[in-house]
Amino acid sequence: MTPPIHEMTDRAREVFRIVVESYLDTGQPVGSRTLSKISGLNLSPASIRNVMQDLEEFGLLAAPHTSAGRMPTESGLRLFVDGMMQSHEPSPEERAAIEGGARGGDGPVETAIANTTAVLSGLSACAGLVLVPKREPRLRQVGFVPLSHDKALAVLVGEDGSVENRVIDLPPGLPAFALEQAANYLSATLAGRTLSEARAALAQQIARERAALDVAARDLVERGLAVWSEDGDSRPVLIVRGQARLLDTSAAEDLDRVRQLLDELEDKEEIARLLDSAREGDAARIFIGSENKLFALSGSSVIAKPVRALDGRVVGVVGVIGPTRLNYARVVPMVDLTAATLSRLLS
Template identity: 45%
Template sequence: MPETANILAEMNERSREVFRRVVEGYLETGAPMGSRTLTRSLSEKVSAATIRNVMQDLEFLGLLDSPHVSAGRIPTELGLRMFVDGLLEVGDLTLADREKLEATVGGNNTDVAQKLDLLGSALSGVTQGASLVLAPKHEAPIKHIEFVQLASNKALVVLVFADGHVENRIFTPPPGQTPSSMREAANFLNALAEGKTVTEIRRLMETEVRERRQEIDQLAQELIASGAAIWENEGARTERLIVRGRSHLLETGGESEEMERIRTLFDDLERKRDITEFLELTEEGDGVRIFIGSENKLFSLSGSSLVVSPYMNADRKIIGAVGVIGPTRLNYGRIVPIVDYTAQLVGKLISDQA
């Protein structure tokens, strides 16, 4: 962060060392650090009064705080941020930690979900924090799709795959959608979903949209050529075919079979556009599987920290992340290499199974 980097750059050596000692002491013991304790550990021999003055300056900068009037100092969230960004010394991954993590992905078990679950539990055990593994979205033939409206701007799609895997994703539906329109979209998709992935269904729907558009263009061409009709907003979602000499639009009238056919195609085009958009939003939706290695109550606490690292597939594309959640008093220097190595393990596991 630029703000903390500037503060750190402007601090003198004494202030920097006092700050580092306070943070390291707090991370190790969880207790406030007092001036008398610091006098015994600083490289420069100074009085307790001098250290108190330095700590007061650091408190003024928002880096330290005093839990009680007569107590020592602890780092604030800003102080921890600056320490992690500029002063943290990351250690090496120990052999014991490496072996515990590697043991979960070995063996003949080919169930990736189970291995990720075991790896999340191992990560939690090694770090003594809550672990999470965000797995890549499942890409297999669909057996059933269900849309559930959660709020006016939130919906849930339940994907049941042919291999028995079930996945929930949350997305923001197109404006104006209702529970009945979502049921209709799900019914339509389930009629053609069997044996196809979400991506394949979306491509099929895109083809359907193009074909309906071509039919409309062919039927409307003669009307437009004769001057009987004109396009308004052609190609846009709000496009309309306006029949000249009438006070109403095509969808509210028209006696000929051609106009009736165009009106039907317009309705079909709009419905399939909506379904195509549903599928696009489903593919992008949040809510991929989360494996928790320990109690997740820390998610709701403001005083918690998350150490997270993305992982990549064989094409070097980021497809998920692993992390550890715990109190702000985490041993960051130890946990950072553990999370980093776990991310490498998950990336290799996913690539090997592809």
């Protein structure tokens, strides 16, 4: 059974800390001879081997090969992260890069979110993940393009420059002029509103009989607005950036794990569910290896934190995924900073 940190001797804690930090830094198992040369430890290789043997019996360390030294197990990493890790605040350069990603131009907010996630991916050498609600653009123009006698393409242009297309069913017997009439009405009357605002305004105008539309065009307008609104906030946007970061120089030693991880990253629905489970609480959540079934096969770790609006509402989740050999002390504060940056962007 894994002992709590406070039940370990000072000697065991120090050896354990050095083994974990060395492994996270190099990715290689650590031997007793290497540890004996570290300044301040003041232990012989034989004493260190005895301590490491005890730590292995506790399930905190493991030896991948008989003479290869020791490396932390998932239980060991969990104990280290929860009880011993000393976080390192992002440097001024890292802070400027993350905050600069959110100021990436005047385009759609999803672009700024993607840019920020890409920066986090680059700094952490992991894949960056962010789950945010689909934001409704404010309308600038709406058009309808006939496709056949019973279908048309509804085209929505937002004030932020975004363009979305949806195929809609046309009412039977719709006159040709109704498409143009409906598009002109929407563009002139509902411009500057979000989709939900446009639907509410349309309902009020129809109720007051102020909508200058015949029945066919009115039906078309309602269909055009409904086809976007029904998958608005209910369908979150998952953005994944930096998968190529997982193919670093150390990946050649463990290609099977990396291939498995890349396959797992294709399961967007499961990733969204994982990130959604990190919505509770204020601190970043850390999933190590098999603690999460999605990435159990690849032995990967996920660090995720909720993104909160100024009023405290959770408006998304941001995180990274990489090998269990992450520099947790450095990456966790980066995720914290990215969450704070996106909070301001999404508020």
